[in-house]
Amino acid sequence: MTKQWWQSSVVYQVYPRSYQDSNGDGVGDLPGITQRLPYIKKLGADVVWLNPIYKSPDKDNGYDISDYRSIQPVYGTMDDFDKMLAKAHKLNLKLLMDLVVSHTSDQHEWFKQSRQSKDNPYADYYIWRDPVDGHEPNNWGSYFSGSAWTYEPKRGQYYLHLFAPGQPDLKWENPKVREEVYSLMRFWLDKGIDGFRMDVINLISKPAGLPDAPQPKGAPYGNVEPLVSDGPRLNEFLHEMNDKVLSHYDIMTVGEMPGSTPEDAIKYTGLKANELNMVFQFQHVTLSPNPDKRLGKWNDQPVKLTDLKQALSRWQTELDGKGWNSLYWNNHDQPRAVSRFATDEPKYRVLAAKMLGTTLHMMQGTPYVYEGEELGETNVHYQKLTDYEDIESINAYHQFVDTDKSVDGPTMLKYLENISRDNARTPMHWDDSENAGFTTGTPWFALNPNYQEINAKSQVDDQDSIFNYYRQLISLRHDSDLIVLGTYEELDPDDDQVFAYRRHYNGQTLLVISNFTDQTITRDYQQTQANKLLIGNYQDDQGTEIRPYETKVYQFNN
Numbered sequence: 258m259t260k261q262w263w264q265s266s267v268v269y270q271v272y273p274r275s276y277q278d279s280n281g282d283g284v285g286d287l288p289g290i291t292q293r294l295p296y297i298k299k300l301g302a303d304v305v306w307l308n309p310i311y312k313s314p315d316k317d318n319g320y321d322i323s324d325y326r327s328i329q330p331v332y333g334t335m336d337d338f339d340k341m342l343a344k345a346h347k348l349n350l351k352l353l354m355d356l357v358v359s360h361t362s363d364q365h366e367w368f369k370q371s372r373q374s375k376d377n378p379y380a381d382y383y384i385w386r387d388p389v390d391g392h393e394p395n396n397w398g399s400y401f402s403g404s405a406w407t408y409e410p411k412r413g414q415y416y417l418h419l420f421a422p423g424q425p426d427l428k429w430e431n432p433k434v435r436e437e438v439y440s441l442m443r444f445w446l447d448k449g450i451d452g453f454r455m456d457v458i459n460l461i462s463k464p465a466g467l468p469d470a471p472q473p474k475g476a477p478y479g480n481v482e483p484l485v486s487d488g489p490r491l492n493e494f495l496h497e498m499n500d501k502v503l504s505h506y507d508i509m510t511v512g513e514m515p516g517s518t519p520e521d522a523i524k525y526t527g528l529k530a531n532e533l534n535m536v537f538q539f540q541h542v543t544l545s546p547n548p549d550k551r552l553g554k555w556n557d558q559p560v561k562l563t564d565l566k567q568a569l570s571r572w573q574t575e576l577d578g579k580g581w582n583s584l585y586w587n588n589h590d591q592p593r594a595v596s597r598f599a600t601d602e603p604k605y606r607v608l609a610a611k612m613l614g615t616t617l618h619m620m621q622g623t624p625y626v627y628e629g630e631e632l633g634e635t636n637v638h639y640q641k642l643t644d645y646e647d648i649e650s651i652n653a654y655h656q657f658v659d660t661d662k663s664v665d666g667p668t669m670l671k672y673l674e675n676i677s678r679d680n681a682r683t684p685m686h687w688d689d690s691e692n693a694g695f696t697t698g699t700p701w702f703a704l705n706p707n708y709q710e711i712n713a714k715s716q717v718d719d720q721d722s723i724f725n726y727y728r729q730l731i732s733l734r735h736d737s738d739l740i741v742l743g744t745y746e747e748l749d750p751d752d753d754q755v756f757a758y759r760r761h762y763n764g765q766t767l768l769v770i771s772n773f774t775d776q777t778i779t780r781d782y783q784q785t786q787a788n789k790l791l792i793g794n795y796q797d798d799q800g801t802e803i804r805p806y807e808t809k810v811y812q813f814n815n
Contacts, residue, residue, distance in 0.1 A: 263452075263509035263534055264581065265741045267618075267731045268353065268625045269302035272589045273310055273332055274318065275684045276628060278696035285684070285695070287333035291341040296713065298348045300631055300724065301731035304509070305345060306353040306454050308589055310338070314364050316423035317401075317648055318589075318682070320456060321362035325441040342449055351451035353509065358438045359457045360424040367437075368425050372409045372416070382434050383425045384417040384463065385409075396469045398478025402652040405481060417467075419460060419481060421648060429461040429494055439502045452508035455533070458495070459514035459521070462488030473550035477661065480553075486516030495525055495532040504531065511583050511623075513537045519575035526580040535581045535623060541568040542591050547672075551663050555653060555672040560598060562773045563753050570758070573620055573745035582622025586613055587630060592680040594627075596636035598773075599806065603710075605775060606633055608806035611726045611794035615808040616756055616771045618730040621745055628685055631727040632716055636680040637705045642670065646702055650677040688714035729792055739765050739812070748782065755780055755803065766813040767791075775805040787811035 277289030287310065297305055309319035312327040319329065328335050345352050361368055370379035386394035388408070393415055397405035406415040407422040417426045427434050442453070463485060470479025495512075503510060512525060514536045522536045544564045547556040576582050586594035595601050599609035610633035618624050639645060642654055650673050657664045664672075673679075679702075686708040687694030693708040705711075716722035734740045743760030754774045760767040768782055781801045790798050793809035803809075 263623055266303035266623055268304040268306050269297050270306045270588055270625055270627045272308050272628055275682055281698040283696050283698040284331050284701045287337040287341050291344050294344055294348055301728050304351040304353055309355045309357055314362055316421050320357050321424045322357055323362040323364040326444055353452045353454055354445055354450050356453040357456040359460045360426045363423045363425055373411055375412055381431050382428060384428050385414045387414055395467050396472055396479040397481045401649050402656040442502050446506050452510050455512045458512040459487050459491055459517055460485050461494055462490040464488055476551045482516045487521050492524055499531050509534050511535045511537060515539045519572055523580045535583045537583050541565055557671045557675040566750055566756050570747040577744055584617050584620055584622040585625040586617055587627045587681060589681050590678050592676050593634055593636045594630055595633055601635035605806050607723055608794050610723045612771050612806045612808040614727055614730055619769045619810055631724050632711055633723040634711055637683055638674055645679050647677060647679045650679060686712040688712050738762060739767055754778055757782060764815045768811040771808040772803045772806055777804050784811050788814045
């Protein structure tokens with residue numbers, strides 16, 4: 258198999274609003290990112306993925322775009338963008354942009370026109386339906402709570418929005434819409450960007466007739482995901498996008514695909530599919546849903562290790578030789594990895610963060626590091642609703658506590674503390690000075706108070722830090738076809754304390770052992786017969802004894 262550049266790359270994700278403020282207005286910006294690119298280069302990453310920086314009313318932190326060809330003024334100008342891209346390329350860093358084309362903002366010119374009447378040039382750019390018996394055309398619920406339909410008096414119709422009312426869904430069945438999307442993609446690719454992360458791209462093809470969705474007992478709306486994920490024309494649309502745009506550039510593409518299975522992913526990312534390079538799947542980050550189906554993902558229970566192993570191993574095994582995995586623990590939509598999957602107790606946090614990094618980076622696929630993950634940043638543990646900023650979290654609280662009364666306030670706050678997207682969106686920890694070196698002004702969002710202990714300045718020159726451990730992980734991947742291309746063999750799937758697996762390639766074997774507990778335990782995988790220990794998070798190796806949150810990677814030359 259010929260290795261593609263994106264297969265041995267590591268991607269570093271930047272949430273622009275929270276990364277670095279350069280002008281003291283409290284909001285991260287493009288010149289701030291440009292200033293910090295050498296830091297990303299030092300880490301060893303190859304690609305920088307930016308969350309949306311386009312013009313937006315910011316109902317959903319930039320995922321509601323009003324102009325795809327303009328920069329959000331608070332982030333800077335197009336000239337700032339061009340300088341950032343040039344600096345990235347000078348450092349041999351590639352740039353991945355966020356492509357949000359399942360929906361636009363309701364402030365986009367297309368929608369402003371579309372909502373006026375049924376017979377204007379943009380009337381058919383969005384999904385409109387007549388009322389049924391004076392109410393919404395079906396029972397679909399929005400991902401952000403409430404109905405997925407909003408009534409527009411000027412047209413006398415409802416429009417569909419799978420997310421907020423300010424995010425109307427585009428009608429991809431209209432060929433004019435698709436051509437508009439391809440045109441804006443070319444605009445950015447011709448500027449020299451190196452690819453796209455495609456937001457909820459598997460939701461663009463809606464089922465014929467828009468039937469009612471399955472509705473959990475007692476829930477006010479139907480659960481729309483099984484119906485809208487991987488719709489009937491998705492393959493056709495992605496193939497057309499590749500044919501008309503993607504195949505004409507040397508780029509990487511990753512599609513965010515909630516609800517997709519490995520079988521789905523092979524259709525879209527198969528090595529001969531001519532669609533996308535890889536997908537973001539959600540199986541491992543949706544493992545602890547609430548037993549009360551009305552509450553969906555909102556819960557405060559830890560993920561069971563056996564479930565986590567089964568989810569990750571399934572994707573490793575089923576995509577091997579057929580497609581390509583994206584590897585991630587967290588991002589702007591997920592809580593902090595060390596808090597979610599291990600522990601953020603000060604005693605074990607550093608060990609746990611290194612252990613999680615090792616477990617993921619030794620798998621087959623392209624790893625994604627979310628800003629602050631390389632420092633072991635943690636959840637914030639907010640105590641009250643007024644601490645939150647995220648539309649999804651606030652809407653969920655009001656729906657489940659105030660409207661449906663399906664859960665009490667203190668319990669819902671515990672759920673938010675565990676899983677809210679705001680955990681990942683606090684400003685980056687650069688140093689221990691006021692506002693963590695993020696801004697000289699008032700930060701747009703409160704910092705995690707632990708920035709004085711956890712920050713880049715204290716780690717960059719510390720050889721035992723999480724930052725430098727991540728550098729080692731990335732360096733190992735760059736130098737090893739065994740890590741990049743090796744096949745995957747799961748070990749002891751029923752072990753609820755240790756995640757162990759092997760990788761095989763060209764007569765070499767890699768053995769990865771990770772202890773997900775605070776106990777010292779014994780496991781014998783013939784590690785004492787290994788040719789060498791490649792990396793581990795303790796200073797010495799005790800062989801078959803595995804200490805709290807210990808991780809170690811051995812190489813065998815067969």
